[in-house]
Each structure stands twice: as C-alpha cells, then as structure tokens.
Amino acid sequence: MTATSQEAPQRGTSIEQLQEIARRLRIHSLRATTHAGSGHPTSCLSAADLVAAVFFHAMRFDPQNPQAPDSDRFVLSKGHAAPVLYAALAEAGVFPASRLMTLREFASELEGHPTPRVPGVDAATGSLGQGLSVGAGLALGAKYLEKKQARVYVLLGDGEMAEGNVWEAVAFAAHYGLDNLTALVDVNALGQSEPTMYRHDLDAYRRRFDAHGWQTELVDGHDLAAIVAALDRARSTRGRPQVILARTLKGKGISFLEGREGWHGRPVPENQLAAALAELGGAPELPAEQGHSYARTAWPAPPDFPAPAPPTYRQGEMVATRQAYGTALKKLAAVHPRVVAVDGDVKNSTYAEIFAEAYPERFFQGYIAEQNMVGVGVGLAARGLVPFVATFACFLSRAYDQIRMAGISRSHLKLVGSHCGVSIGEDGPSQMALEDLAMFRAIPDATVLYPADAVATERLVEAMARRPSICFLRTTRPKTPVLYGADELFPIPGFKVLRQSLRDRAAVIAGGITLHEALRAAERLQAKGIAVRVIDLYCLKPIDGAALRREVEAAGGCVVTVEDHYPEGGLGEAVATALLEAGTRLTAMKRLAVNGLPHSGKPEELLEAFGISARRIEAAVEALF
Numbered sequence: 001m002t003a004t005s006q007e008a009p010q011r012g013t014s015i016e017q018l019q020e021i022a023r024r025l026r027i028h029s030l031r032a033t034t035h036a037g038s039g040h041p042t043s044c045l046s047a048a049d050l051v052a053a054v055f056f057h058a059m060r061f062d063p064q065n066p067q068a069p070d071s072d073r074f075v076l077s078k079g080h081a082a083p084v085l086y087a088a089l090a091e092a093g094v095f096p097a098s099r100l101m102t103l104r105e106f107a108s109e110l111e112g113h114p115t116p117r118v119p120g121v122d123a124a125t126g127s128l129g130q131g132l133s134v135g136a137g138l139a140l141g142a143k144y145l146e147k148k149q150a151r152v153y154v155l156l157g158d159g160e161m162a163e164g165n166v167w168e169a170v171a172f173a174a175h176y177g178l179d180n181l182t183a184l185v186d187v188n189a190l191g192q193s194e195p196t197m198y199r200h201d202l203d204a205y206r207r208r209f210d211a212h213g214w215q216t217e218l219v220d221g222h223d224l225a226a227i228v229a230a231l232d233r234a235r236s237t238r239g240r241p242q243v244i245l246a247r248t249l250k251g252k253g254i255s256f257l258e259g260r261e262g263w264h265g266r267p268v269p270e271n272q273l274a275a276a277l278a279e280l281g282g283a284p285e286l287p288a289e290q291g292h293s294y295a296r297t298a299w300p301a302p303p304d305f306p307a308p309a310p311p312t313y314r315q316g317e318m319v320a321t322r323q324a325y326g327t328a329l330k331k332l333a334a335v336h337p338r339v340v341a342v343d344g345d346v347k348n349s350t351y352a353e354i355f356a357e358a359y360p361e362r363f364f365q366g367y368i369a370e371q372n373m374v375g376v377g378v379g380l381a382a383r384g385l386v387p388f389v390a391t392f393a394c395f396l397s398r399a400y401d402q403i404r405m406a407g408i409s410r411s412h413l414k415l416v417g418s419h420c421g422v423s424i425g426e427d428g429p430s431q432m433a434l435e436d437l438a439m440f441r442a443i444p445d446a447t448v449l450y451p452a453d454a455v456a457t458e459r460l461v462e463a464m465a466r467r468p469s470i471c472f473l474r475t476t477r478p479k480t481p482v483l484y485g486a487d488e489l490f491p492i493p494g495f496k497v498l499r500q501s502l503r504d505r506a507a508v509i510a511g512g513i514t515l516h517e518a519l520r521a522a523e524r525l526q527a528k529g530i531a532v533r534v535i536d537l538y539c540l541k542p543i544d545g546a547a548l549r550r551e552v553e554a555a556g557g558c559v560v561t562v563e564d565h566y567p568e569g570g571l572g573e574a575v576a577t578a579l580l581e582a583g584t585r586l587t588a589m590k591r592l593a594v595n596g597l598p599h600s601g602k603p604e605e606l607l608e609a610f611g612i613s614a615r616r617i618e619a620a621v622e623a624l625f
Contacts, residue, residue, distance in 0.1 A: 013056045018224045021091060022052035026253055027283045028087035030276055032103040032110075033267035039103065039112065042251040042263045044084035046188040046221070047155060050246055053227040054153050054184065055088040058235065063093040066120035069383070072150050073122055073138050077131020078157035078186065079113040080265070086110050089120050095294040098287050109295030116409055117295045122382035124408040127401055129163025132156060132183060133372045136173045137379020137387075139181040139241075140364065145340060145385060151235065154183045158198070159191040161205065165402070167212075168372035173241040174213040176364070181241040182234045183214075186221065188250035192264045202245045209243045221246030254279055301468050302386060302412055305336040308462055311455045311486045318479040321512070322418040324454035325475050326351025328461035329388055330358045336465060340380060342366045344373050344391035350418045350475075352390050370395050374402035374413070381412045386465050393417025393433030393474060400439055407443040407470055414464045415440075418475045421564025422598045422606035423513040425477070429598050433474075438569020440472040441541050447471040447492060448541040450571070452515040455484040456538050463492055476513050478603055483515075483536075493542040497551060499534040506558035506621050507533040507551055509575050511540065514562040514592075514612055521617035532621055540574045545582035552579060557587035558624045562612050567593035588624045592616060 013021070025048040033039030054074060061071035066089075076085045083103060090097040102108035109117040113126025123134045135154035142148040160166060173181050189199040198204040202218045209216045215237050219226040227246065234242035250264075251257025254276045257268070268276050277283040308331040313319055333339045333355060340362045347353040347365075356363035366373030366389070373389055374396075380387040396403065396417050406413050420433040440448045447469055451457040457475065464471040483498065490496075498515075499522050510518040515536050522532050533555040537543070552559055559579070563571035572591035579586060595611045607613040 015225050015228065018052050018056055018228070021056050022048045022224065023280055024091060025052055025084050025087045026280055027277060028090065028097065028100050029083040030268055030273065031283065032083050032086070032100045034270060034273045035101050036104040037267060039083055039267050040080040040265050041083065041267055042257050043078065043081040043157065043188070045252045045254065045257065046248040046250045047078070047081050047084055047186045048252070049222050049224055050155060050184050050186060050227060051084050051088050053224055053231055054155070055092055057228050058231040059153065066094060067122065069146060070148055070150055073152045074120070075122065075131045075135045075138070075152065075154045076114055076125055077154055078128065078160060079126030079131070081157070082110070082112065082114050085114060086118070089118070094119050096287070098289040099294060101286065101289055107293070109293055119294060119296055123378050123411070124405050127405050128157070128160035129165040130375050130402055130405060132166055132169035132173070133375025133402070134379040134382070135181055135183070136169050136178060136372070137376035138383060139173070139178040140176060140376060141380045141383035141385050143178060143180050145362065146383065151180045151182065154181070156183060156185045158185060158187040158189065158196045161185065162197055165371040165375065167208070168369035169375065170209065170212045170214065172366070172369065172372050172376065177239050178241045179238050182231070183241065183243040185243060185245050186248050187245060188248045190250045190261060190264065194261070200247055202247055205245050213240055215240055215242040216245065217243070218245050218247070221248035222252055299410055299468060300384065302466055303338055303384070305465070308332050308335050311458045313454045313482040313486065315482050315485060317482045319454040319482055320476060320479045321451050321454060321457045322349070322475040322477060323351045324457035325390070325416055325461060325473065326354030328458040329355040331458070332461055332465055333359050333362065336386065338384065339386045339388065339465060340364070342373055342377055342387060342389045344368060344370055344395065346391055349392070350390040350416065370399040371402050374399040374406065374415070377413045378406045378409055378411045386412065386414065388414045388416060390416040390418065392419040392431060393436040394419065394431060397435060397439065403439070403443065407446060411470055412468060414471045414473070416473045416475060419477045420474050421513060422594055422610050423476060423478055423564050423603045425603040425606065426600045428600040432598060434566045434594055435569070436472070436474060437540060437565050437571060441569060441574060443470060445469045446541060447539070449539055450474040450511040451538050452512050452536050453480060453483045455482060455486060455488055456490055459488070459490040460538065463490065467492065474512060478513065480513065480516050490538060493539050493544040495538060495544070495548065496536040497533060498536055499532070501531045503531040504533040504555040505530055506560060506624055507535055507555040508560045508562065508617060508621065509535045509537050509571070510562045511537045511571050513564050517607060517612065517614045518562060518617055520614035521621070524614065524618050525621055530621065537571060537575065540571055543574060543578040545578035548575070548578055549582040549584040552584055552586070557585050559586065559589045560592065560617060560620045560624070562592040562617050564612055565593055567591060567595070590620045590624060592620055
C-alpha cells in the first residue's frame with residue numbers, strides 16, 4: 001500500500017506544525033555539524049521529515065523521563081544521523097536547543113554517534129545494521145514480559161539494509177508477531193562512497209519485507225501527510241510488525257546538497273552555511289549555551305532479589321558446568337521475576353532448556369542468528385530486564401561487533417558460552433571456542449567468569465544477575481567432579497586456593513577444565529616430593545592482583561598458568577598482567593595454552609596433544625627448577 005498526501009493525520013500535531021518542526025530539525029543539524037566541523041548533515045536532512053512525524057505525531061513519551069516503562073521508544077539504527085535525533089530530543093524538551101551546539105565536543109554528551117549517555121537513547125548505535133535487533137528486544141520485553149502498550153520505532157538507512165543482522169531481526173520480529181514495532185527506512189539512495197545497492201527501488205525492499213510477513217508501506221519520505229497516515233495505520237496493525245519504506249533525497253532542502261554524491265560525512269563549510277539556512281527559510285538565533293551537561297551519569301542498578309536455593313550437589317559428583325548453568329538459571333528465575341533467557345537453538349546443549357521448561361513465558365528462541373540474539377538481549381536489558389543469552393561460545397565470535405556495542409551501551413547483558421576449548425573433543429575446531437576469553441576481556445567493564453564445577457557455576461550465575469555490567473560465563477562440555485561444598489561463596493573479583501602448603505615451590509593457576517588437570521598434576525608432583533599451590537581463577541576479569549601476588553610469592557614466585565584457550569588474550573595473559581601491575585616478585589613463569597590449530601579427537605587426547613594435560617603441567621613445573 002502506498003500512502004498519499006491527501007490522507008489527513010488522525011491525531012497529534014498538524015501537518016503545518018510538523019513541517020515547521022522538520023524545518024527546524026534540518027536547521028539544527030546543519031548548524032551543529034558546521035560548528036563541530038564534522039558529522040553527517042546530509043543524512044540528517046533526508047530523515048528530518050520521518051523523525052518529525054515519529055517524535056511529534058506518533059510517539060508517546062515524557063520528555064522529563066523518556067525511558068519510563070510506559071513510554072514509546074525510538075532507536076536510531078543509522079547512528080551517523082545523530083544530530084537529527086539530538087535535534088528532535090531538544091525540540092521535544094529533553095534538553096535545550098542551545099545544547100546542540102556542543103555536538104562532538106569532549107565535554108558534551110552529544111557524541112558523534114548516539115550512546116545512552118543521552119537521555120532518550122537506549123543503546124549505542126553507529127555500527128550499522130544493529131538497531132532493529134535492539135528495537136525487537138525493546139518491543140519483545142514490552143509486549144510479552146511487561147504487558148505494556150509502549151511502541152518501538154526504529155529508523156534505518158538504506159545502506160545498512162545490506163547487513164545480514166537486519167534480516168535476522170526482520171525474521172525474528174515477524175516470528176514473534178511484534179506488532180508494537182515499526183521500522184522506517186530512509187531510502188535516500190546514496191551510500192558513503194557511491195549509490196546504495198537498490199538506489200530508489202523501494203519495491204526491492206518491499207518484496208523482502210513482504211516475504212517475512214511484515215506490513216509494508218511505501219511513501220514519499222518528504223510528504224508529511226503521507227508519513228503520518230502510514231504511522232497511524234502501523235499503530236492500528238495487529239499481529240505483525242510494520243515497515244514504512246520512505247523515498248527520500250539525501251541533503252533534502254539544500255540545492256547544492258540534494259541528491260548529490262560526495263557529501264557523506266561532510267559538514268557544510270562556514271562560508272556556505274548562511275546560504276543553506278536561507279534556502280530553509282532562515283534560522284532564528286539560539287540562546288547562549290549555559291554549559292550544563294544533560295548526560296545520564298546514574299545508571300540503574302540491577303534490581304535486588306532474594307538468594308536462590310543453594311546448590312545441592314555432592315562433592316565428587318560428576319556434573320558438566322553447562323548443565324549447572326541451566327539448573328542455576330531455573331533457581332534464579334524462581335526468586336527474580338525479571339530474569340529472561342534467550343538461546344540460539346542449542347538449548348539442549350547449553351541446558352537453557354531447564355529454564356525453558358520451567359518458565360516458558362520467559363524464554364525466547366533466538367534460533368541460529370547470533371547477531372540478532374545479542375541485539376535483542378541489549379533491547380531487553382534496556383527495559384530493565386535481566387537477559388541471559390546462551391549459545392556455543394565459538395558462535396558468539398560472529399556477534400562480536402554486537403557485543404562490543406553492548407559494552408558501549410553499558411548494557412546489563414549476560415552472555416553464556418558453552419563448549420569451549422579442545423576439551424569438547426570430536427566435533428573439531430569449528431566448534432571449539434579458543435578466542436572467547438580474549439574477546440570478552442577486551443570489553444570495557446566486562447566481567448569474565450570461568451567456573452570449574454557445578455557449585456561455582458550456580459553461585460556465579462547469581463553473581464552475574466547482581467552485577468551492573470556486561471558479563472560472560474564460560475561453561476564446559478564434559479562432566480567434571482564437583483569440588484566445592486554447597487556453602488562455598490564466589491566473590492567477584494576472586495579466586496580459590498584448592499591446594500597449598502608451606503613447602504610450595506610453584507603456583508599452578510588454572511580455570512575450568514584445566515583446573516582438574518592441575519589438581520591431577522599436583523598429585524603426581526607430590527609423589528615426587530614437589531609441592532605446588534593450585535589456584536582456581538574462576539574470575540578472569542576483574543582480578544584481585546594484590547591477593548594473587550600474595551599467593552604466588554608464598555609459592556616461591558614460580559607460576560604455571562594453564563588454559564583451554566589460545567595463548568593470546570586468555571588466562572595466562574590476564575594473570576601475567578595482574579601480577580606485573582601488582583609488583584609481584586616473579587622467579588619464573590610458564591604459560592600453557594592450546595599451542596596449535598586443533599582437530600578432532602577424544603578430549604583427553606586433545607588436552608595432551610595440545611599441551612594442557614596433567615602430564616604437560618607436571619613437566620612444566622619440573623622445568624622451572
């Protein structure tokens with residue numbers, strides 16, 4: 001269906017008022033980017049009418065509390081058009097328009113691409129193709145979990161429609177019937193370096209959305225009456241998400257910019273700004289900027305909750321930590337109603353199925369679409385929910401950009417990766433996560449956890465739900481013996497010393513599967529008269545370096561680290577950095593890690609062949625003296 005300008009708006013601001021607002025959004029975008037000396041004004045000019053209609057006709061929100069649970073939400077997936085978003089927030093009263101002139105300044109919250117430092121922004125965008133997934137998470141939480149009437153609007157650019165993540169989100173939103181989700185695509189036909197793939201062929205986009213079951217409309221993206229009518233029909237749609245495909249002109253309203261290549265990411269020069277503003281009908285003077293920041297500085301802490309039921313395992317019982325994750329999540333959900341789970345079609349391997357069977361209304365299938373799954377988790381977290389998102393740890397690598405952006409969003413996202421390392425055995429290297437610790441250690445403020453037994457897993461799942469940061473839990477495929485009693489606690493940061501004596505000659509620091517190998521190596525070394533201290537580094541980030549230093553120095557300053565991970569960025573490097581920064585007096589250090597490209601085999605064969613078995617640990621300790 002194509003909306004026409006003859007259709008009058010059914011509610012809200014008049015068309016004439018919306019046209020004036022769109023004019024001001026263009027003026028603000030031009031002024032701010034020219035003053036900043038950088039930015040993407042032409043992308044703002046093409047989207048200004050769409051943004052005006054969404055913010056000042058369709059959306060229902062309180063400018064003083066734009067992220068209230070009942071408020072509609074807006075996600076700017078084409079994050080480089082940040083100035084037009086900031087302009088809309090200013091026109092709505094979230095902060096004064098004078099603040100727009102601080103765009104891209106060091107002291108300003110109005111960064112080059114949106115982040116949640118800005119009130120009204122739920123997630124960082126700018127890495128293209130991710131906003132629709134975040135919007136789907138926001139809509140999913142509102143519709144299914146909070147039973148709110150809030151709607152979610154996502155503005156995409158046509159260039160980012162080439163991203164696979166977009167189409168993962170399109171399929172997901174249709175599958176869950178997210179009729180509270182409306183996407184708008186600014187089809188201005190120009191990318192950064194050349195025209196976009198389909199230029200102004202709106203039918204090419206419509207066919208794809210139609211195939212997924214979305215309600216699809218084509219509009220002139222500069223006809224505000226048509227946009228308003230399409231938004232009204234979207235609001236009245238039931239059972240499926242909606243998309244408004246808008247034909248626009250990049251640089252709309254300025255003759256020397258409109259539809260012209262070569263202007264992407266270029267502000268209008270100072271000596272041309274007056275002429276550009278004159279074409280828009282002139283610009284009023286802005287009041288002086290007062291220098292007051294409107295940045296969000298207080299981030300909501302995760303909601304408190306009672307302690308879940310304690311672990312019930314017997315010491316020595318064989319339990320895989322991946323199975324303990326499912327049990328822990330079920331127990332957590334019993335005392336924490338805002339915990340939800342998303343899984344990537346491996347719930348019978350991650351054991352998220354234990355949660356899904358107990359709380360089906362709080363479980364969502366992400367299918368084999370990890371990029372979208374992570375983005376949906378960010379959206380759920382932005383609604384104050386506590387999402388646990390699980391898959392094989394190796395498959396999280398294909399969603400690393402989404403994880404990186406979640407870190408920039410300061411998301412409370414909880415990620416769980418199973419089947420790590422060569423210890424998975426016969427499935428071979430494509431299924432072995434050997435880079436995941438490095439990935440997550442590189443995320444600012446992330447918490448990285450690697451439990452070695454079922455008790456530690458249960459305690460750390462609870463700890464994740466209490467932490468105000470992105471967290472990663474690494475779980476193991478094989479069953480391993482339970483090491484700890486049910487009353488053992490696992491603070492963050494922290495580690496456990498499982499074996500020690502006054503005669504220790506070295507400290508062996510391990511995590512997960514290799515901790516069990518380290519304990520076997522310690523027994524063999526003891527039989528040779530060599531005492532070693534065995535440390536379970538269940539928390540790789542943050543690390544209590546001072547406490548670790550004391551243990552290492554008490555063991556003579558000799559250290560062997562061992563990990564089922566490649567050497568780069570993993571446990572060994574984390575330990576080395578922590579000890580160095582703590583001023584540790586090291587006598588010797590040896591790092592054992594997977595020392596080549598692995599292949600299929602039995603777990604015990606692979607641990608031995610790639611240098612991280614008990615025998616290899618024993619030999620490494622002996623070589624220190």
